[in-house]
Amino acid sequence: MLIAEPLQKAIDELSKLPSIGRKTAQRLAIHILKNDQQNVDALVKSLIDLKEKIRFCQECFNISEEEICDVCKSTKRDRSIICVVEDASDVIAIEKTNEYNGLYHVLGGVLNPLAGITVDSLKIKELLSRLKNDEVKEIILAMNPDSEGDTTSLYLIKLLKDLPIKVSRIARGLPIGGDLEFADSATIGRAFIGRISL
Amino acid sequence: MLIAEPLQKAIDELSKLPSIGRKTAQRLAIHILKNDQQNVDALVKSLIDLKEKIRFCQECFNISEEEICDVCKSTKRDRSIICVVEDASDVIAIEKTNEYNGLYHVLGGVLNPLAGITVDSLKIKELLSRLKNDEVKEIILAMNPDSEGDTTSLYLIKLLKDLPIKVSRIARGLPIGGDLEFADSATIGRAFIGRISL
Numbered sequence: 400m401l402i403a404e405p406l407q408k409a410i411d412e413l414s415k416l417p418s419i420g421r422k423t424a425q426r427l428a429i430h431i432l433k434n435d436q437q438n439v440d441a442l443v444k445s446l447i448d449l450k451e452k453i454r455f456c457q458e459c460f461n462i463s464e465e466e467i468c469d470v471c472k473s474t475k476r477d478r479s480i481i482c483v484v485e486d487a488s489d490v491i492a493i494e495k496t497n498e499y500n501g502l503y504h505v506l507g508g509v510l511n512p513l514a515g516i517t518v519d520s521l522k523i524k525e526l527l528s529r530l531k532n533d534e535v536k537e538i539i540l541a542m543n544p545d546s547e548g549d550t551t552s553l554y555l556i557k558l559l560k561d562l563p564i565k566v567s568r569i570a571r572g573l574p575i576g577g578d579l580e581f582a583d584s585a586t587i588g589r590a591f592i593g594r595i596s597l
Numbered sequence: 598m599l600i601a602e603p604l605q606k607a608i609d610e611l612s613k614l615p616s617i618g619r620k621t622a623q624r625l626a627i628h629i630l631k632n633d634q635q636n637v638d639a640l641v642k643s644l645i646d647l648k649e650k651i652r653f654c655q656e657c658f659n660i661s662e663e664e665i666c667d668v669c670k671s672t673k674r675d676r677s678i679i680c681v682v683e684d685a686s687d688v689i690a691i692e693k694t695n696e697y698n699g700l701y702h703v704l705g706g707v708l709n710p711l712a713g714i715t716v717d718s719l720k721i722k723e724l725l726s727r728l729k730n731d732e733v734k735e736i737i738l739a740m741n742p743d744s745e746g747d748t749t750s751l752y753l754i755k756l757l758k759d760l761p762i763k764v765s766r767i768a769r770g771l772p773i774g775g776d777l778e779f780a781d782s783a784t785i786g787r788a789f790i791g792r793i794s795l
Contacts, residue, residue: 409647412640442610449607
C-alpha cells in the first residue's frame with residue numbers, strides 16, 4: 400500500500416520547509432488530517448494572508464503591512480543610526496531587547512557565493528542610496544557571527560570606509576547568563592579580544 | 598514595534614502544530630513570507646486537499662481517498678488477521694516493513710483518562726462488530742510500548758478473551774519508551790515476526 404496521494408503531497412510540501420524532515424512532515428500532515436476543519440481553515444487562511452497582506456518596506460525592506468514600515472514611519476526613532484541585519488527575524492529579535500531606537504536595513508541574506516548569493520542579490524545598493532542625504536551618522540552591522548556574516552560585514556566596511564559615517568559592529572562575547580566553562584574557545588577568544596576598559 | 602498582525606497570526610497558527618515551538622514557527626512564517634508565491638500556493642493547496650480529499654475508511658478507520666481503503670478492498674490481503682494500531686501513521690510504518698499482509702484497525706488513539714480519552718473515544722465497538730462474522734482468527738495488538746499503549750492492550754485482551762480468536766501482541770523488539778511511528782522498518786519487522794500469543 401502506498402500512502403494516499405493527497406497525504407503524500409502534503410508531506411512533500413511540508414518537508415520543503417526549513418527544519419522539517421520527512422518524519423516530522425508526516426506527523427504534521429496526520430495531525431492536520433485529524434484536526435478540526437475550522438483549525439485547519441485558520442492555519443490555511445493565516446498562510447494566505449501572510450503572503451497577501453505582508454510586503455516589504457520600500458525604505459528598509461523590513462516586513463510591513465504598508466509601503467513604509469512602522470519603524471521607518473515613526474517620528475520617535477533616531478534617524479541618524481541604521482542597523483544593518485540579515486533578515487526580518489533579526490529585526491524582531493533586536494526590537495524585543497528595547498535597547499535600540501534607530502532605523503534598520505534588512506539585507507535579505509548574507510554573501511554566500513557558493514549558494515549563489517552575491518552582492519546583487521542583497522539590498523546593498525539600496526543601503527548606499529539611503530546614505531546619500533547627510534542624515535545618517537552611524538551604521539551598526541549586526542550580522543550573525545559566522546563566516547558568511549563576517550564576509551558580509553567586511554564587504555560593507557570596505558564599501559563604507561570612505562563615507563563620513565561611523566561604522567560599528569555589535570559586540571561578540573559570552574552570552575549573558577552563559578557559563579565561561581561551557582563556552583566554546585572561539586567565543587572566549589573573541590570575548591578577550593573585545594574586552595573593554597573599565 | 599509589534600510584529601505585523603498577519604505575521605503574528607501565522608506564527609500563532611503554526612505554533613499550534615505538534616513539535617513546532619514559537620521560534621520554529623517564526624522561522625517557518627518568515628520562510629513562507631520570503632518564498633515564491635507558487636511554492637506557497639502549492640503548500641496551501643496540499644493542506645486544503647489533504648483535508649478535503651482524505652477521509653477515514655469505514656471499515657478500519659485508516660486514512661483513505663475512498664469510502665473503503667486500499668488495504669480493506671484488496672483481495673490479496675489475509676482477511677483472517679487484524680492488526681490493531683493507535684494511529685494511521687502506524688499503518689504507514691508497518692506497511693513499509695512488508696512483513697504484514699493482514700488487515701488493520703485504527704483505534705484513533707489510546708486510553709488516557711487524564712486526557713479525556715476513554716473507551717468511547719476510540720473505535721473499540723467498531724472493532725468488536727468486525728469480529729461478528731467468523732472470518733477473523735487473530736488479532737495482533739500493535740500499540741506503542743508505553744503505559745497508555747499497555748493499558749489499551751490490556752483492556753482489549755480482557756475484552757477479547759472470551760472470543761474464539763487468537764490475540765497476540767507484537768514483540769518488544771521495539772525500544773521501551775520509543776514511538777512506533779519513529780522506529781526503523783527492520784525493528785518493526787522483527788517485532789511482527791516475534792509476536793507472542795497471549
